Amino acid sequence: MDINLPALFGQLLIGLINGSFYALLSLGLAVIFGMLNIINFAHGAQYMMGAFAAYFLLQFAGLNYWWALIVAPVLVGGVGILIERAFLQWLYKLDHLYGLLLTFGLALVIQGLFRHQYGSSGLPYQIPPQLTGVRDLGFTFLPNYRAWVVVFSLAVCLGTWFMIEKTRLGAYLRAATENPTLVRAFGINVPRMITLTYGFGVGLAALAGVMAAPIYAVNPTMGADIIIVVFAVVVIGGMGSIMGAIVTGFGLGIVEGLTKYFFPEASNTVIFVIMVIVLVTRPAGLFGRAA
């Protein structure tokens, strides 16, 4: 078999970029599931809201991409906090299914509202001028913006991992995941921590949305398109596993890219085939702990 190296590297690059979004989104889902026990099906809609927030900030407030990277996650994370206080806080003692159904309903409502207002053809969002252009790596061409997406999302993922695994705040989060009653009896305001964790997870989704806006355009269905794949990534990595979400997100993006080159017919299904194999052989996921 002849290997066309530029085409192979091109697909690998696309896989790595997709993997960046998978990792960021599945990381947010893992953080939320670990702390709240909620399978946040609204995550795709919140990712889409991040992209729209970037668009609105540019159109109505004149705030460019760099501002949007900060402001959009805060705004959408704030909406997440309102959702947690208004709806999710009543579900923690119920089965996972209730949280999944509620957030699924919320996702449909949010997506429907945006589609009603803005249609489904998509709105343009320009790459920031500092990141336009392409770099010739010799074996392939690397658009600067896409390199930025990979590097920045990797930095955000590792920063989040460090925060959760290596800091005092992260120790509170991990302990509260195991035994929230006892952590609260130590004087830590666990309900507030849960609310802020949801806001943080939603903020990560919005951050991914801002980064996706210049690549995929701003579209009400952009979240619905990606969320099913992201859920497969989370299942493969192991529900609630932070490092699992990061490694599996990037890894499966690359696998998808390689499949596009070697066996394009399977590129849309390869992640789901892997999910089935993992569920059969290792139900807790590659990095998850068995219940």
Place this chain on the structure above:
Amino acid sequence: MLDRTSGPLLEIKDLHAWYGESHILHGATFNVQAGEVVTLLGRNGAGKTTTMKSIMGIVGKRTGSIKFEGRELINLSSDAIARSGIAFCPEERGIFASLDVEENLMLPPQVRPGGLTREQIFELFPNLRERLKSQGTKLSGGEQQMLAIGRILRTGARLLLLDEPTEGLAPVIIQQIGSTIRKLKEQGFTILLVEQNFRFASTVADRYYIMEHGKIVEQFANSELNEKLETLHEYLGV
């Protein structure tokens, strides 16, 4: 050295508690003076652990009065109760598997000045210093109990609630826990202890309350112990 105040540090009146539909405490009334070690005795199911959890606000529903330093706690959340200066060491120890020993030790935040430093905790429990990077739940039962007690000493809490600290431990470790409780008392800590092990309790306690069916049915001081042996036999079978 912690401050001592006159009057009861903890005053509990007509405390009722429920788990769902089950009414567990039926009007428990007792108090703990500053600087004392007070032990709640009673058979399994008498309501001792529920009393501890009610003080900490981690039972389903409770009524009555729980005053700490004169301040009513009955309507406060458990985190606010902890921040008022009460620390709880649960029966099952509550060591977190996802945290190493150091993280477990440093987990409870300081709620008041005056807690022990890490070095002071290591002086009480030298084993912990050598196991700092081990996973918390990989420690032996005795070491886990030391960790569970050690971590609440950092907080600056004046009142320690220790629920069955000797359960399942070897005699040599029980002696060490007893000696630690006596040292803590010397340092001014007030301790409310739940114990099944009466022999152990008699080496550390100043006073005893006996619980039955969710109520206090008897109380006596350690100095009255010999006169109360028959009562103890009646209620506890010891």
